[in-house]
Amino acid sequence: AQSVAQPEDQVNVAEGNPLTVKCTYSVSGNPYLFWYVQYPNRGLQFLLKYITGDNLVKGSYGFEAEFNKSQTSFHLKKPSALVSDSALYFCAVRDTGRRALTFGSGTRLQVQP
Amino acid sequence: SAVISQKPSRDICQRGTSLTIQCQVDSQVTMMFWYRQQPGQSLTLIATANQGSEATYESGFVIDKFPISRPNLTFSTLTVSNMSPEDSSIYLCSNLDRGLLNTEAFFGQGTRLTVV
Numbered sequence: 282a283q284s285v286a287q288p289e290d291q292v293n294v295a296e297g298n299p300l301t302v303k304c305t306y307s308v309s310g311n312p313y314l315f316w317y318v319q320y321p322n323r324g325l326q327f328l329l330k331y332i333t334g335d336n337l338v339k340g341s342y343g344f345e346a347e348f349n350k351s352q353t354s355f356h357l358k359k360p361s362a363l364v365s366d367s368a369l370y371f372c373a374v375r376d377t378g379r380r381a382l383t384f385g386s387g388t389r390l391q392v393q394p
Numbered sequence: 395s396a397v398i399s400q401k402p403s404r405d406i407c408q409r410g411t412s413l414t415i416q417c418q419v420d421s422q423v424t425m426m427f428w429y430r431q432q433p434g435q436s437l438t439l440i441a442t443a444n445q446g447s448e449a450t451y452e453s454g455f456v457i458d459k460f461p462i463s464r465p466n467l468t469f470s471t472l473t474v475s476n477m478s479p480e481d482s483s484i485y486l487c488s489n490l491d492r493g494l495l496n497t498e499a500f501f502g503q504g505t506r507l508t509v510v
Contacts, residue, residue: 324398324501325486371436381490
């Protein structure tokens, strides 16, 4: 069975500072990893994905994520946070045996001005 | 990217009644999913909506409570039946284009349901 863990319920960062939102996963085969963001009263928006290839993937709004196979992690990063980045972030995984996504518990990012 | 439209966007319903949520995708897709997001929680898969056949439900979800239809490739409905306050959640539909593992899923804006 596949699973995703987001160990932090909330991450606080000052505007202009780098941010990291953590994610670890467990799958039986090769992982397909995704990050989504949810703004209040909105659906989920896709940010980026790792399928294969370079361990550092770049996505929307300046976000990037680093895949680490040995640590089974896929942490979301951004070099300089904006107040408008404040939202709920979900890590999700899909493996070869299941088409539906399995989501982590979510991490609320709060960027202070 | 697919555009997924859900309606209603929100509703307040009396306990014991039913609500049907509609989901329309702007392109032909092979897989559609329904998720529930309870207050302050993550997304939990309710079922996979199969075109022309019965939906495939996840553990803890049953057809009598959450009947799903998918009459064609671009449209699906989820009904929340005999509602109780515990059903108050956001319900989201999602697609997977051509059922490909390496493609991202897109989501509707969600239906925020409050049961009183």
